[in-house]
Amino acid sequence: MCLAIPGKIVDVAPDMPHLALVEVAGVRRRVDLGLLQDSLPGPGDWVLIHVGFAMSRISEEEAEAQMQTLRMLGEDAAALEEIRGYGAGE
Amino acid sequence: MAHGAGGKATRRLVDGLFAPLLLGGAAGGLGDAAALDVDGTPLAITTDAFVVTPLAFPGGSIGELAVNGTVNDLAVAGADAVALVASFVLEAGLPSDVLDAEVRAMARAARAAGVPIVGGDTKVVEHGKTDRMYITTSGIGRRISGVTVDPRSVRPGDRILLSGPIGDHGITILLARGELDLEAELRSDTRSVLPLVQAIIKVAGSGIRWMRDPTRGGVATALNELALDCGLGVHLSEDAVPVREEVRGACELLGLDPLHIANEGQFLAVVAPDCADAALGALRAAPGGEGAALVGEIRAEPAAAVLVATAYGGTRIVDMLVGDPLPRIC
Amino acid sequence: MRFVDEFRDPAVITRTCEEIRRLTDPSRHYRFMEVCGGHTHAIYRFGLRDVLPAGIELIHGPGCPVCVLPMGRIDDGLALARDPRVIFAAFGDMMRVPGAHGSPLEHKAGGRDVRIVYSPTDALKLARSNPDRHVMFFAIGFETTAPSTALTLVRAKAEGIRNFSVFCNHVTIIPAIRAILDSPDMRLDAFIGPGHVSTVIGCRPYEWVARDERKPIVISGFEPLDLLQSTVMLLRQLRAGEAKVENQYARVVPWEGNRAALAAMAEVFQLRPYFEWRGLGFISQSALRIRDEYAAWDAERVFDIPGVRVTDPKAAQCGEVLKGVLKPVQCKLFGRECTPERPVGALMVSSEGSCAAYYNYEHRKAAAALAAPA
Numbered sequence: 034m035c036l037a038i039p040g041k042i043v044d045v046a047p048d049m050p051h052l053a054l055v056e057v058a059g060v061r062r063r064v065d066l067g068l069l070q071d072s073l074p075g076p077g078d079w080v081l082i083h084v085g086f087a088m089s090r091i092s093e094e095e096a097e098a099q100m101q102t103l104r105m106l107g108e109d110a111a112a113l114e115e116i117r118g119y120g121a122g123e
Numbered sequence: 124m125a126h127g128a129g130g131k132a133t134r135r136l137v138d139g140l141f142a143p144l145l146l147g148g149a150a151g152g153l154g155d156a157a158a159l160d161v162d163g164t165p166l167a168i169t170t171d172a173f174v175v176t177p178l179a180f181p182g183g184s185i186g187e188l189a190v191n192g193t194v195n196d197l198a199v200a201g202a203d204a205v206a207l208v209a210s211f212v213l214e215a216g217l218p219s220d221v222l223d224a225e226v227r228a229m230a231r232a233a234r235a236a237g238v239p240i241v242g243g244d245t246k247v248v249e250h251g252k253t254d255r256m257y258i259t260t261s262g263i264g265r266r267i268s269g270v271t272v273d274p275r276s277v278r279p280g281d282r283i284l285l286s287g288p289i290g291d292h293g294i295t296i297l298l299a300r301g302e303l304d305l306e307a308e309l310r311s312d313t314r315s316v317l318p319l320v321q322a323i324i325k326v327a328g329s330g331i332r333w334m335r336d337p338t339r340g341g342v343a344t345a346l347n348e349l350a351l352d353c354g355l356g357v358h359l360s361e362d363a364v365p366v367r368e369e370v371r372g373a374c375e376l377l378g379l380d381p382l383h384i385a386n387e388g389q390f391l392a393v394v395a396p397d398c399a400d401a402a403l404g405a406l407r408a409a410p411g412g413e414g415a416a417l418v419g420e421i422r423a424e425p426a427a428a429v430l431v432a433t434a435y436g437g438t439r440i441v442d443m444l445v446g447d448p449l450p451r452i453c
Numbered sequence: 454m455r456f457v458d459e460f461r462d463p464a465v466i467t468r469t470c471e472e473i474r475r476l477t478d479p480s481r482h483y484r485f486m487e488v489c490g491g492h493t494h495a496i497y498r499f500g501l502r503d504v505l506p507a508g509i510e511l512i513h514g515p516g517c518p519v520c521v522l523p524m525g526r527i528d529d530g531l532a533l534a535r536d537p538r539v540i541f542a543a544f545g546d547m548m549r550v551p552g553a554h555g556s557p558l559e560h561k562a563g564g565r566d567v568r569i570v571y572s573p574t575d576a577l578k579l580a581r582s583n584p585d586r587h588v589m590f591f592a593i594g595f596e597t598t599a600p601s602t603a604l605t606l607v608r609a610k611a612e613g614i615r616n617f618s619v620f621c622n623h624v625t626i627i628p629a630i631r632a633i634l635d636s637p638d639m640r641l642d643a644f645i646g647p648g649h650v651s652t653v654i655g656c657r658p659y660e661w662v663a664r665d666e667r668k669p670i671v672i673s674g675f676e677p678l679d680l681l682q683s684t685v686m687l688l689r690q691l692r693a694g695e696a697k698v699e700n701q702y703a704r705v706v707p708w709e710g711n712r713a714a715l716a717a718m719a720e721v722f723q724l725r726p727y728f729e730w731r732g733l734g735f736i737s738q739s740a741l742r743i744r745d746e747y748a749a750w751d752a753e754r755v756f757d758i759p760g761v762r763v764t765d766p767k768a769a770q771c772g773e774v775l776k777g778v779l780k781p782v783q784c785k786l787f788g789r790e791c792t793p794e795r796p797v798g799a800l801m802v803s804s805e806g807s808c809a810a811y812y813n814y815e816h817r818k819a820a821a822a823l824a825a826p827a
Contacts, residue, residue: 035491035597035649035675036378036452039456058372058454060307065574067604068714079456081652081705082376084452084544084594085304085572086601089652089711091456095704103465103678106472106685131794303571368454375454377571378545378804434463435470437500437677442813445793446558449545450571452598453490453519453805 037083039091040064042076055082131443133340134348155336156200158266165266167202169193172259178221180299182291182310185258186228188387191313192338193262194236198317199334199390201272201324202264207233209243212257215250225256236315238262267321269328274352277332281421282399283357284392286319286406287312287414289342290370293384293448303377303450307369312388314411322409323392327402330395337391340444343382345391346429347443357429359419359441377450382431382441384448393421456704460676461499469681470504476688483509484640485687486777488630489647490517490805491675497810499677509684512777513810515629516647518593519546519803520775521730522622525761527552530591530620533756534565540583541567542576543591549802553763556802557591573605573619580609580617587616589752592623597649599623599741600714603721606743606750620752621743624728626650627658628739632730634666638778643687645680646672648702653718655710656698663696674702721747731765731799732772771798774807781811788812 040055045066050073055064065086066073072090074080080087156169173189189209197204209229213222233240240260291312298305316336323331333353337345342364350357359382366374366381374381394402399417406415429441477483487493493513496502502511515521531552534541541557548558548569561567566586570576576590592602602619609617626647633639646659651672662670669690673683683701690697700706721744728740743751752758765771769786773779781787781800791797793812800806804813 035489035647037597037649037652037675038375039454041455057376059369060305060372060376062303062305062376065572065601065604067608068600068711068717071713081649083649084598084601085574086604088597088649088714089705089707092704096456096459099682099701099704100459100465103469103682106468302569302575304575305571372454375457433500433677435466435504435677437503439497439500440813442793446549449548450569451546451804452544452571452594453494453517453546453803 035083037081037088039079040082042074042078042080044076053087055080055087057082131445134443155196156202158200165268167197167200167264167266168261169196169200170259170261171196172257174254174257175296176254177299178225178256180311181295183313183387184225184228185256186225187232187313189258189260190229190232190236190238190240191315191387193260194238194315194317195336195390197262197264198315198320199272199336200264200266201270201331201334202266204236204238204262204264204317206239206241207260207262209240210259211243211245212253213245213247214253214255215247217255222256225258232315236317267324270324270331271329272331272334274333274349277349277353277355277393277421279355279421279423280396281332281393282396282417283346283359283419283421284323284394284399284402284406285342285364285416285418286316286389286391286412288365288367288370289337289386289389290366290374290381290384292387293341294370294373296385298373305373305376307373309367309369312386314388316388316390319406319409319412320390322405322412323394323402326405327394327398330398330402331392332395333393335391337386337389339385341381341383341385342391343380343429343441344443347441349393350427350429353421354427356422356425357419358422359429359431361431362434363416363418365414365416378452379448379450380441383444457676460674460678462678466504466677466681469678469685473509473681473684473688474506476685476692477506477508479508481508483688483691484512484642485509485645485684486512486514486633486641487645488514488516488626489650490520490803491649492645492647492673492680493517493807493810494805495675495677495680497813499680501677501680505684512641513807514633514777515730515733515775516595516626516650517800517803517805518595518598518622518624519550520771520799520806521624521629521732522550522593522799523729523731524552524763524765526622527557528554528761528763529758530589531555531557531560532759533589533620533752534560534567538587539566540579540586540588541565541591542570542579542588543567544571544593545569546803547591547593549796550799551796551802553761573602574608577605577609577614577617580614584616587618589756590617590619592619592621594623595626595647595650596653596718599722600653600711600717603717606721606747607717609750610747615749618750618752618755619743621722621741623722623741624730625724625739625741626654628736629730629733630659630662632733632736633776634662634668636776636778639776641668642691643668644670645683645687646670646698648672648674648679648706651700651702651706651710653711653714656700656706656708657710659698663698667696669696669699671699671701672706674705720744729762732775766797769797771800774800781808784808
């Protein structure tokens with residue numbers, strides 16, 4: 034029910050502010066911004082696209098925070114292993 | 124009829140109807156061309172019909188497909204195309220400049236491929252009975268000595284070579300139809316792969332087990348046919364398969380798998396492990412072969428299946444296409 | 454691809470899987486249901502079952518809008534395509550779904566005007582450029598897709614486009630989750646919640662799952678790292694004896710949902726008193742119909758819809774597979790009478806349907822299992 038892809042707004046038609054040109058890996062399509070009219074995104078913003086409509090603005094901060102959390106998963110684990118290693122030597 | 128899309132239905136039509144009635148039952152290992160021995164001269168013969176819409180698209184047109192497609196079918200059968208013949212079915216009312224353009228395109232493509240078109244036929248049918256223009260080309264070629272392509276010669280440990288990025292043609296056509304309102308800088312990859320095939324024959328010759336041009340139904344369908352014909356496991360490494368960014372973007376947007384998308388200027392080869400690196404090097408050194416890659420290998424298991432593995436150890440089985448690739452929203 | 458490739462990083466995936474293994478109690482069998490068909494598809498596409506420990510079982514939920522549509526609704530829509538004035542437009546997902554008299558694609562092969570569209574706005578565009586024809590858009594989808602249909606109708610009305618109508622089959626996700634939890638044969642530990650539906654409805658509508666049913670639910674994205682991180686979050690809740698709603702997909706899902714999308718839906722749609730779901734039976738307040746103010750664009754009022762009720766063949770076990778009670782391979786028709794080429798039920802057609810996913814990604818293992826002596 035849910036094929037939605039991140040795309041970057043590259044252009045907004047001045048006479049049709051709810052219609053943006055969005056780019057996904059070099060592929061472009063007109064996307065309707067009507068569902069985000071409360072806070073219209075503009076060129077340079079990333080949005081989630083589903084059936085030709087922008088569903089949500091993508092938060093770069095949240096994305097980075099998520100990657101940080103995930104990267105730290107491994108580091109925490111590595112630290113734990115190290116500590117266990119000290120104990121095993123005794 | 125989903126039978127033309129190149130996947131399961133087409134294979135059933137060939138195996139179930141055409142082969143028993145027309146070929147005396149011989150269907151396995153055919154590939155796209157048939158081997159003929161005429162008074163000791165080893166030849167290959169093939170035919171193909173081209174029914175693309177729209178007739179012209181970025182990177183080519185139906186005329187070029189008709190020439191390159193048949194030259195390629197002969198090339199991957201290990202044969203040097205010697206001559207082509209073409210037959211046209213035209214819709215009454217087709218503008219003459221459209222026909223003119225396609226004939227010129229065919230002449231250009233034939234010159235570029237170094238293969239003459241030596242004859243042809245034209246029929247005109249009632250308006251509405253055909254999609255403007257269909258072209259059928261048949262080709263005859265000389266089988267290159269020292270090369271035997273036979274899926275039964277494939278062994279576990281053999282490596283899989285791909286000549287370049289996949290999906291360019293099919294996505295270009297999809298976008299050119301204009302129904303999906305997508306734009307991208309993409310062109311059909313239509314070209315003769317004969318020079319590239321000759322390049323690997325020079326260094327690998329008898330080490331080449333099997334070749335195929337992954338047209339309709341894509342790499343997945345071609346490799347599934349191989350898997351069924353040789354009964355072994357065909358393993359692909361997802362990260363190794365070259366795909367252009369734009370093809371990837373279109374596929375992600377539309378929910379399509381690049382492995383199922385048609386190509387008109389690429390080929391797959393299965394080669395013995397000791398000549399895999401040399402074959403890759405020869406391809407990459409040849410003009411137009413820079414994007415070539417070793418994309419997988421043959422293993423004993425799982426029998427008669429194609430498996431794709433991700434870099435982190437996830438696997439999935441890739442089946443033959445059922446009908447045409449359809450965009451999805453779910 | 455930005456916001457995609459990072460979440461497919463093999464090194465981070467491997468470490469996240471190690472964390473999952475650390476959090477998994479080897480003596481315990483976990484049953485997590487992913488509600489959304491898009492998650493089912495992602496799990497198979499990324500081969501995630503290969504990297505999860507054996508003790509974690511993923512049960513496929515009913516969140517596939519194509520799969521839950523009763524065959525009669527497809528027949529109703531296709532009946533309209535027989536009118537030569539009508540252009541039948543639908544998403545690609547619908548094209549191979551079998552009706553009693555053939556699928557939309559088969560109708561197209563038979564000469565009917567059936568077109569694939571990527572967006573409901575593309576269907577409206579068809580209406581604008583074909584003023585002498587009537588475009589009927591066969592709308593499907595959960596709350597992810599309904600707002601787009603709604604806005605398209607708002608635009609059609611504003612522009613006065615009269616040769617356009619929508620055959621509305623939008624359904625809502627919460628009643629489906631309730632039906633699963635009410636089902637006596639279900640034993641689930643936790644839910645992987647639908648990420649894209651939640652961009653519209655937010656996270657509040659799931660609070661009863663945690664509070665009343667005491668099941669953890671994590672709203673998840675669709676990339677491998679999203680699903681794996683959601684698994685980590687569910688395991689942590691279970692270890693701590695907690696049950697709460699968490700938003701793993703925070704880069705895209707707002708906790709309060711999308712107000713403008715909900716407003717568009719409220720303007721155009723209202724809840725049907727009840728709707729028949731394939732496999733789940735009649736569920737009240739679970740589907741949308743078009744409001745009276747938009748009656749002129751409601752295909753069910755513009756046209757005479759036969760209202761066909763078609764029961765699934767007795768042998769087909771779509772319902773049990775939908776509810777996650779049976780695995781696809783356990784259905785008697787799976788891989789035999791019912792294959793992607795000749796599907797009996799929608800679960801074999803839709804790329805999100807568990808049967809199609811199973812078949813396309815796993816069937817040779819399944820066939821070996823079927824062939825093995827009992």
